[in-house]
Amino acid sequence: MGALVVDIGLFFVTKTRLQTMVDAAALAAARETIPQLATTDPVTEAQQVAAENGEAAGDQLAVNVTNGQVTVTAVRRVGFFLAPVMGIMQSNVRVSATATAGVLASATGVVPFGVEKQTFSYGVTYVLKAGGGGGTTGNYGGLALGGKGANVYEYNIENGYGGVLRIGDYVNTQTGNMSGPTSSGVTSRLDQDPAGSFPPQNFESPRIIVVPVIDSLDVQGTKPVQIVGFANFYLESAGGSGNDSYVTGKFIELPQAGEISSSAAFYGAYNVKLLQ
Numbered sequence: 001m002g003a004l005v006v007d008i009g010l011f012f013v014t015k016t017r018l019q020t021m022v023d024a025a026a027l028a029a030a031r032e033t034i035p036q037l038a039t040t041d042p043v044t045e046a047q048q049v050a051a052e053n054g055e056a057a058g059d060q061l062a063v064n065v066t067n068g069q070v071t072v073t074a075v076r077r078v079g080f081f082l083a084p085v086m087g088i089m090q091s092n093v094r095v096s097a098t099a100t101a102g103v104l105a106s107a108t109g110v111v112p113f114g115v116e117k118q119t120f121s122y123g124v125t126y127v128l129k130a131g132g133g134g135g136t137t138g139n140y141g142g143l144a145l146g147g148k149g150a151n152v153y154e155y156n157i158e159n160g161y162g163g164v165l166r167i168g169d170y171v172n173t174q175t176g177n178m179s180g181p182t183s184s185g186v187t188s189r190l191d192q193d194p195a196g197s198f199p200p201q202n203f204e205s206p207r208i209i210v211v212p213v214i215d216s217l218d219v220q221g222t223k224p225v226q227i228v229g230f231a232n233f234y235l236e237s238a239g240g241s242g243n244d245s246y247v248t249g250k251f252i253e254l255p256q257a258g259e260i261s262s263s264a265a266f267y268g269a270y271n272v273k274l275l276q
Contacts, residue, residue, distance in 0.1 A: 011091060014078050017054055019095045022072040025050040026099035027272050029070040034101050036266045046072050068262055071098040098276050102260030104230045104269035105167050107210050109160030112143040112153055114214040117228050120251040120268055128233060129182060131246035138221055142174035150181045157185025165212060167264050170224035179245035186238035186247055198234050198250050207235040210256055213267045229267035
């Protein structure tokens with residue numbers, strides 16, 4: 001009974017800690033399979049993260065990278081305290097984790113600003129919604145997600161669109177400058193994190209938004225435009241007034257929950273997830 005309580009308990013505590021280590025190593029290594037984010041090779045990253053998360057002397061660590069998936073396996077020998085009286089001296093704990101990463105292919109909570117496809121640079125300020133003179137025939141970068149009108153538009157700025165959007169989907173533009181709803185919606189988000197600054201320390205901040213990247217916004221009136229990707233921005237401000245109302249944000253690369261793609265163009269938003 002003592003062996004059951006003490007040694008088996010030790011076995012499962014060790015297994016839990018070891019699983020946490022390989023999970024972290026696999027996730028970090030999978031991120032390195034995205035070329036635009038990679039700073040080292042996945043194997044080196046997995047080894048470093050394992051060392052930082054409890055790898056012990058004598059552990060056997062193996063890292064395998066196949067078809068964009070990273071599998072990290074660890075084996076640790078556990079010596080028992082009471083089980084030796086039954087002839088059981090030790091046991092090996094074996095755990096593994098497989099993770100994958102890719103360009104974000106779907107997203108929820110999207111804010112209704114569309115930015116045209118381009119190469120974004122980290123920390124650079126971009127116009128997310130244009131002011132007077134900056135739009136195209138009645139369109140200023142606003143999107144009608146889930147319906148048209150000022151109330152829907154403002155709600156989606158404050159809370160994010162509740163539906164799922166995917167690369168390849170078409171969404172309608174929201175015509176008009178929408179100065180009042182834009183200012184109210186953006187101010188609501190800024191007020192929830194008034195002390196926030198860039199680079200953000202709080203990655204749950206409502207100032208961090210995901211917006212659709214649009215193939216082209218050069219349309220007249222309310223028209224469908226195609227989503228080609230997703231990008232994250234740190235919301236800065238809603239400036240101007242009347243027809244000159246505009247919104248700016250700094251580009252930031254962040255993981256987001258959602259489906260992933262290995263072939264879509266990269267615009268900064270990605271996802272890393274455990275498969276097992």
